[in-house]
Amino acid sequence: MRDGALTRITALVRQDVRLLLRDPAPLVVRTVMPLLIMGFMQPLFRAALRAGGEAADANGAEQGVPGMAVMFLFFLVNVVGFAMFREHGWNTWDRLRASTARPVELLAARVVVPLAAAVLQLAVIFGAGGALFDLRVTGSLLALVVVALPLALCVVMVGMALVALCRTISQLSVIANILALVFAGLGGALTPQSAMPDWAEPFAPAVPSYWAMRGFNEVVLRGGGVADVLLPAGVLCAFTAGLTAVTLVFFRADHRKLSWS
């Protein structure tokens, strides 16, 4: 019998994979939805980009694909929360606590699958964006990855922080949905950052989606490389570190969470 943190975390991750495979619909929907919306929004984004002088020959996918990807990625916060709250709903949380797994292992393991799902979601949306909407990335693909990875981790940690702070799944769900929309608006996922209203501009840097969009725009529209996205990627890492701190400070393994049931 092997008894190490890695063994236990692996077991917990495998369990999350089993549960995800049993019901992959939420992940599939969150990946397909932005592509559907893109189909409707592309002409609007094209006009906005051309009018803003960002790219005279823009086809709209330069804004639409990263914008929808970022917006729908933040809806993944709900999935992160549900994964933790359902353990309370199924009364399995106390069983996990009665095992040899430490609370920090229970948390760490719950990051892995949502993180992989987030990365996969971004990859599929950008890939499908190229195939279906003729997204042309003028910069470095590696630079895209440098932005995407901390963004994905940041989204997962938003979920974990909400798990730590919320007592009921309803609270988490409402806050997660509001955050997703506010982050999308302020971050420039719904409109090009150059076309954002004046009142929103001072607040925009306070949300992680702004830095994600800034990084993606740098690569997609302005042909940026890794060096050009280090600042946005670094800020996303800082957001992630802050959210991790919030999670560790406020999470109490013995606090009872109320799930739907």
Next chain:
Amino acid sequence: MPTESGPVRARSRPPALSVRGAGKSYGGTTALDHVDLEIAEGTIVGLLGHNGAGKTTLMSLIAGLVRPDAGEIEVLGHSVTRHPRRARRELGLAPQELGIYPPLTVRQNLQFFAELAGLRGKEARRRTEEVAEPLALTGLMDRPASRLSGGQQRRVHTAMALIHRPRLVLLDEPTAGVDVETRARLVAHVRELAAQGTAVCYSTHYLPEIEDLAADVAVLHGGRVIARGSVDDLVRRHGDSAVELVFSGAPPELDLPWPVTRQGDTLLVRVEQPHLVTAQVLAALGDAAARLSALRVVRPSLDNVFLRLTGGQHGGNGEDHANTDRIEAEQHA
């Protein structure tokens, strides 16, 4: 009973569970107050108590889910507060509330807890089959837990606590809401576990189970252990046996060599072997026999020991029929 035979080894081995002076309060409510409890390897202790007596709180303290305010709890010598992971490695908990993963199959539910305990690959699969067999889950392994009956789910729930071969098993009302067959299987399996040296702490409201398990008993009341011993011992010390006579109108004065107490329209003749003296009691009634409406032989049992210890009645209000012989004397002459 301890599995060790040699006195030197027996002294050196700590008990499977040692609870000394454990206390826990929630706000102003005392859930447990200076509880002492010891369970040796290979023994079953039935934890009895009304709802709210502190059974689940005690199990939670032992499993390390709740921190005690006072006292010390050790599982095979490992303190649950100072060395929680060492203690938890030795214990398996099946909480009162059903805790399974409904979307996953029985096999996946069991395999997860095997993997979490460090079993991998073939070993995890073999252990999964092993633990499923005595609980009659073998034929259900590939069925999602959500599609099982309540009793089957309860067996999966119990199996999940046993998958890592714990030396102390905490079963909190494991037969709540299950059918007779599931109850019998669980009881039989718990006895097997004890025979193999596992210590079992088993809480229940269904007292015949304690007798079927041949378990020792600890009675919790108001957060304290108020009695501890074998069923025979408790029945001998605290068991009520009596002939109970119910009259229409005031009960008569009886001249009998045993203590007689009055409770409203009821007389209670306290005697060790009530079934042997019933005729003598009836003979002593004389003319009052015409007003006798019911007669019951109250035998000593764990039920009436429990009710007596916890402040309930032993059957004068008709709640204890399982352990009494009742003779209705319809006398509407």
